[in-house]
Amino acid sequence: MSETIDPCPISPVVDLVFSRWTTPILWVLREHGRQRFNQVQRRLPAITSKVLTQRLRQLERDGLISRTHYPEIPPRVEYEITELGRSLSPVFAALTAWSDAHLSEVAAARRRYADSP
Known part of the structure; x- marks a missing residue:
């Protein structure tokens, strides 16, 4: 059985960081600090709410951003780039x-x- 070698070792990073909307979201959080969902969306007006939600979840899953939920009324959630993302x-x-x-x-x-x- 032969081992499959990826001909491009940066492919996983490119897939992770440069998928559609990931880089702009990271850029916004790096440039503007902690942001609420609506603040991110205002800075990226072409993104839909659904796609922004999906990308934020993926970035959180991958450790590039953190999500903080504040149990207030109304609830408040903020996103921030992590050291890994930075x-x-x-x-x-x-x-x-x-x-x-x-x-x-x-x-x-x-x-x-x-x-x-």
Whole structure:
């Protein structure tokens, strides 16, 4: 029986961190600190409540955010990035730097591609 080796060792991290809406949610919580559900949703107006709920649960399950429930009336729930989630900051910084340096080149390549026969 042969062992299957993943040809790309970062695939699990890419699946974890860069699925749709995960990065924007982490970014919001990193930039703005502890947030209630509605605050996160206001900062990401294109996300639906259902998808935001799903992503927040996944991020909590994976240890990237924490959820704190306050037994008040009305109930209050807040979300905050964890130290594990915060440890992705250098990754986000590297991607921001790459984006600043190269997105114009990507846009130019796309224009050349669209104009080619």
